[in-house]
Amino acid sequence: FPDGQSHLNLFNSRQQPKKKRKSRTAFTNHQIYELEKRFLYQKYLSPADRDEIAASLGLTNAQVITWFQNRRAKLKRDLEELKKDVESTKYLTVQKSFLENVQDLGVLKKKPVVNEDDCPKNLVVSSDK
Structure with missing residues (x-):
């Protein structure tokens, strides 16, 4: 730009009017109860x-539409979380079952300490060869 103006200034000079966003709707307990009741079936x-x-x-139609969209999204999230919990529970159950089976086989049990009482009495140990 010949006069030293940056291209950003040109962009800023043609600002478009921003849409004012509607504030968040705070539903009453009664409204939520009725919406949830309907959502069940x-x-x-x-x-x-x-x-x-x-x-x-x-409420407005838009508020009802949005509430149902958000509620379906929440249901989907909750189901995915539940699915993860079930999978991790299955994994832990399999792991626990495996460890119990290994213990039952005696693989993880310590070998007993051998003492004199466990040795046969008629065993002769000779030191000369």
Whole structure:
């Protein structure tokens, strides 16, 4: 740029108006209860169901859509976490079972200390060859 202006200044000069984001909705306990109750047997809503729920709970369609999307995502996360827990439990059970079997075979048991009582009495040990 001939006048020493950087290309960043040109970008800044044509700022576009930013959309104002809607603030986070704080659902009431009653709304959450009703949404959860519905979610138990219906993971996806038809437009008519959505309208009915939104009207009965004093929410917008967009809020109901977003709540159900977020709730399905949470369910998916929870199921994946549960699956990991089950897999790790299976692994630990197999590991524990293996160790118990090894112990039953006596592989991990210490060899008993040999003392005089364990030796046969008629054994003769000769030192001359």
